[in-house]
Amino acid sequence: MNQYLFIAGTLYFILGLVHSILGEILIFKNLKKSNKIIPTIVTSKLKERHLRIIWATWHLTSLFGWCIGVLLIKIGTRQTEMSADMMQFIITCIAITMLCASFLVFISTKGKHLGWIVLLIIGITPILGMLK
Incomplete structure (x- = not known):
């Protein structure tokens, strides 16, 4: 088993779990009517359909992250069953995407949102796994 891929x-x-929970608590909580799952209370020029x-x-974002997590865990635990080229391609795509995501979050929030650090770690860890 490749521990780096499993960790990533x-x-x-x-990250997906924390992202969804904190988003609900910090962002969407005050924009919901009682007993509603989807927020519908709008402010300023934002329309309800935009908020939805x-x-x-x-x-x-959380769902896509979980999907990528499943891919990494599967590759990390079943490396011998996959073609090396395909495995390297998938890992490289994921690593580059996460490094770009880290950069995007860092730049857009001026480094104030700590998500960029987790995305950076997730981007680096699969690379370390390929080098193993």
């Missing part, structure tokens, strides 16, 4: 996959699950898609997109 596990970090994805944790922002909420959906917020949670899609």
